[in-house]
Amino acid sequence: MTRPPDPPQAEPLLLEVSGLSRRFGATRALADASITVRSGEIHALAGENGSGKTTLIKVLSGVVRPDAGTLRWRGEAVRIGKPSAAQVLGISTVFQETLYSPELTVLENIWMGTDRVFRRGRSRTAERDGAREALDAIGADGVDLRAPLWTLSLAQRQLVTIARSIARPWQLLVLDEGTSALDADQRDRLFGYLESSRLQGRSTVFTSHRMDEVERLADSVTVLRLGATVAAGPKSELSARRILVAMAGRDVSAVTASRRPATNTHTDADTDTDTDTDTDTDTDAASRVALTAADVSLVPEAPPHTVQVHAGEIVGLAGLEGQGQLEYAQVLAGLRAPASGTVTVHREGQPDRRVHGFGRSGDLGIAYVPRDRKTEGLFFALSVLDNFATALLRRQQRFGVLRRREIRRRFDEYVPVVRLKVHDPGQPIGTLSGGNQQKVLLARWLATDPAVLILNDPMRGVDANTKQELYGLLRTLADGGMAVVLLSTEVLELLTLSDRIVVFHRSAVSAVLDAAASTDTDVVAAMFGHALEDQGA
Numbered sequence: 001m002t003r004p005p006d007p008p009q010a011e012p013l014l015l016e017v018s019g020l021s022r023r024f025g026a027t028r029a030l031a032d033a034s035i036t037v038r039s040g041e042i043h044a045l046a047g048e049n050g051s052g053k054t055t056l057i058k059v060l061s062g063v064v065r066p067d068a069g070t071l072r073w074r075g076e077a078v079r080i081g082k083p084s085a086a087q088v089l090g091i092s093t094v095f096q097e098t099l100y101s102p103e104l105t106v107l108e109n110i111w112m113g114t115d116r117v118f119r120r121g122r123s124r125t126a127e128r129d130g131a132r133e134a135l136d137a138i139g140a141d142g143v144d145l146r147a148p149l150w151t152l153s154l155a156q157r158q159l160v161t162i163a164r165s166i167a168r169p170w171q172l173l174v175l176d177e178g179t180s181a182l183d184a185d186q187r188d189r190l191f192g193y194l195e196s197s198r199l200q201g202r203s204t205v206f207t208s209h210r211m212d213e214v215e216r217l218a219d220s221v222t223v224l225r226l227g228a229t230v231a232a233g234p235k236s237e238l239s240a241r242r243i244l245v246a247m248a249g250r251d252v253s254a255v256t257a258s259r260r261p262a263t264n265t266h267t268d269a270d271t272d273t274d275t276d277t278d279t280d281t282d283t284d285a286a287s288r289v290a291l292t293a294a295d296v297s298l299v300p301e302a303p304p305h306t307v308q309v310h311a312g313e314i315v316g317l318a319g320l321e322g323q324g325q326l327e328y329a330q331v332l333a334g335l336r337a338p339a340s341g342t343v344t345v346h347r348e349g350q351p352d353r354r355v356h357g358f359g360r361s362g363d364l365g366i367a368y369v370p371r372d373r374k375t376e377g378l379f380f381a382l383s384v385l386d387n388f389a390t391a392l393l394r395r396q397q398r399f400g401v402l403r404r405r406e407i408r409r410r411f412d413e414y415v416p417v418v419r420l421k422v423h424d425p426g427q428p429i430g431t432l433s434g435g436n437q438q439k440v441l442l443a444r445w446l447a448t449d450p451a452v453l454i455l456n457d458p459m460r461g462v463d464a465n466t467k468q469e470l471y472g473l474l475r476t477l478a479d480g481g482m483a484v485v486l487l488s489t490e491v492l493e494l495l496t497l498s499d500r501i502v503v504f505h506r507s508a509v510s511a512v513l514d515a516a517a518s519t520d521t522d523v524v525a526a527m528f529g530h531a532l533e534d535q536g537a
């Protein structure tokens with residue numbers, strides 16, 4: 001049994017976990033996992049998809065009982081047999097798959113299931129004040145306590161679940177992919193809260209597949225691989241590269257994908273605020289227009305804007321939460337109608353086809369990979385294989401029955417492409433780790449071989465090493481002639497992958513940036529609606 005070296009800081013130990021193991025049937029989710037957390041530290045728990053992070057967190061929060069292992073809290077041996085035991089210690093967890101009731105209000109969700117110990121004697125006013133304070137502390141001041149949860153965006157729901165955890169007395173906050181739906185601004189505010197909590201001597205354990213978050217926040221890091229702790233220590237002694245190598249158990253190549261060289265000719269001139277759609281007359285195959293959004297405005301008061309996406313091009317969509325980029329992706333995918341303007345698909349050798357906002361664009365060769373796998377994407381009652389097959393089946397219905405054997409063949413083809421870790425394709429999708437569920441969603445749409453691939457934050461929950469491989473895959477698909485539209489909350493991801501980035505502010509296009517000539521500051525400035533000239537760019 002390995003025990004990680006104690007971080008050299010002087011702060012007292014808060015939590016010491018060692019020798020943890022847990023099986024689910026044939027799967028060993030944890031095998032000799034350990035973690036040591038000090039008071040007043042922010043601790044990153046890193047690991048590839050399926051390495052056991054969520055299972056370890058579930059043990060800490062009393063949701064899963066370990067088969068073996070010891071836990072010490074402030075030096076005392078403890079058992080956390082049920083969630084209320086974790087609450088009494090002061091361990092508060094924000095789970096990856098957020099548990100909430102869509103029909104209940106924000107306020108009701110925040111206090112739902114509160115242990116009676118904390119709830120007894122609380123007045124409605126005190127509950128309202130507590131909920132408001134928690135939301136304000138993490139910068140979610142715009143969220144209305146009376147709103148039913150289903151009316152909120154995915155990011156707002158994530159903020160509510162975080163508020164729910166910090167509204168209770170806590171000493172150790174555990175965030176499992178707690179920032180994956182947040183935009184850059186919301187993330188900054190949350191980090192500010194965690195940093196001020198650290199100053200008060202409270203600790204945080206967080207999992208994130210974003211190395212920039214680990215770099216920025218973590219005082220210490222624990223790395224899991226195949227359920228075991230394979231590296232641990234102060235962040236100052238663990239570089240990002242060492243963490244990535246420990247996660248993979250092998251040397252990992254640096255960024256495997258980058259946008260095409262800056263010789264790309266599709267610059268702002270093609271698409272900028274010019275509303276004339278006839279200007280793009282390139283006949284070169286690589287410049288063939290695959291999709292035109294002509295004079296599109298998302299809301300009646302926004303100016304119309306024309307964007308053309310070329311075969312072989314990756315166009316990024318950026319914006320702070322709720323600025324129109326999501327609606328725009330859905331308009332391109334034919335899932336909603338714009339306030340004005342038209343979207344047209346141009347396929348080689350076929351007449352142009354108009355994309356209507358009725359949600360039947362698969363027939364036009366458009367694939368849309370949604371963001372919220374829980375409500376928009378996956379069918380949790382079905383198996384991994386059935387979830388993979390849904391899009392293929394829908395398309396193939398027109399050409400006759402697609403044989404089960406053929407589906408399995410396609411599935412096996414895509415498992416290595418997205419690096420899916422699955423024991424048995426017949427197992428329910430809910431038993432896969434979050435990142436692996438995301439990969440099934442991605443594989444489902446890739447297998448339809450679309451002409452236009454529209455991705456809504458596709459790397460959410462996908463581990464850093466796999467992400468690099470998927471970046472390479474997207475670049476290869478684009479080089480093969482696919483037109484790719486990528487909505488992402490990660491500015492670095494957009495800069496790495498895109499040829500151009502369309503930035504949204506207040507439901508309108510605020511800038512179209514040539515990614516090769518732009519920095520993250522340019523993108524963030526445009527997200528806040530600042531004209532580039534104002535930034536001296």
Ligand SMILES: Nc1ncnc2c1ncn2[C@@H]1O[C@H](COP(=O)(O)OP(=O)(O)OP(=O)(O)O)[C@@H](O)[C@H]1O
Pocket residue numbers: 024025027028029047048049050051052053054055056096431432433434435436461463
């Ligand atoms: N209830 C369950 N039944 C069967 N297998 C399970 C169950 N819960 C977890 N597993 C398996 O345990 C392993 C570890 O999963 P876990 O969710 O802890 O990984 P993770 O590191 O959190 O991954 P991710 O980064 O994708 O969230 C995976 O192989 C997963 O499929």
